[in-house]
Amino acid sequence: MITLVRIELLKLRTTPAVYVALALAFFLTVASVLTTILLAGQPGTSPVGSVDNVSHVLSIGVVTSFSMLILGVMLTAGEDRHRTSLSTYLAEPRRGRVLVAKLVTAALVGAIGGAVTFGLDLAIALPVYAARGVHHLPVDITSLWIGTTLLTACFGLLGVALGALTRNTVAAIIGSLVWAAVIELAVLQPLFPALAKWLPTGAAVSLTTATDHSGLLPPALAALVLVGWAAIVALLAGRITLRRELR
DSSP states (O other): OHHHHHHHHHHHHTOHHHHHHHHHHHHHHHHHHHHHHHTTTSTTSOOTTSHHHHHHHHOOHHHHHHHHHHHHHIIIIIHHHHTTHHHHHHHOOOHHHHHHHHHHHHHHHHHHHHHHHHHHHHHHHHHHHHHTTOOOOOSOHHHHHHHHHHHHHHHHHHHHHHHHHHOOHHHHHHHHHHIIIIIIIIIIHHHOHHHHTTSHHHHHHHHTOOSOOTTSOOHHHHHHHHHHHHHHHHHHHHHHHHHHHHO
C-alpha cells in the first residue's frame, strides 16, 4: 500500500494540472486577502479587523477544497479517460487497493495543501492588518486552521470517490459544482436550512465560519458530518469499483 501511495504522489508531482491548481489557489488567496482588508470600511463592507471582516479573510476553504476536489477527480476519472491507469493496474490488478491508495493520497495532499494555504493566508493577512492598525484578530485561528485542513482533506476524498463513480472528469467536476452551488446553496439553504446544514457544503461552511454559528452546526459536529459524508461516498465508490473488478 505504501508503494502504491508513493506512485500516486509521483503521478501528482508530474501532472501539470497540480501546479496550475496550486498557482490558482495562491493567486486567489493573495487577491482575496488584499482586497478584503484594503477595501474594509467602504460602504457595504465590514469594518477592518471586525469579526466578519477577519472571518471573510480567513475563509479560504472554498478555494482549497474545490481545488483538491478537482485534483481528486483527476486521480481517478482523469486517469481512466487518458488510460494512464492501465500501467497501475498491470502492477496492481486489485482495483480496490488502487482506489484506497488514491484516497489516502488525496487525503494526505489535501490536508497538507489546506494547512499550508491557510498559513499563507495568515502570513499575508497579519502584516497587512498591522499596517492598518489591527494587531489582534478576534477569531479562533486554530479552529479555522484545523477546519480548513480537515475540509480540504475530505474534499480530496470526495473528488477521488466521485471520479471513481463516474469515470468522467467533466461530469464529476460539473456535477459536484452544481450540487454545491445550486442544489445546496441556492435551493436547499434558503428553503430547507435545517436539512442543508447536514449536507457536505453546509458542514464545510460551519468549519470555516468564525462568526455566529446560529443556523449552522457546531464546528466539532460539522467535522464529524463532513468526515461521514466522505466515508460514505468513498465506501460507495469502493463497492462499485469491486463490482467492476469482478466483471
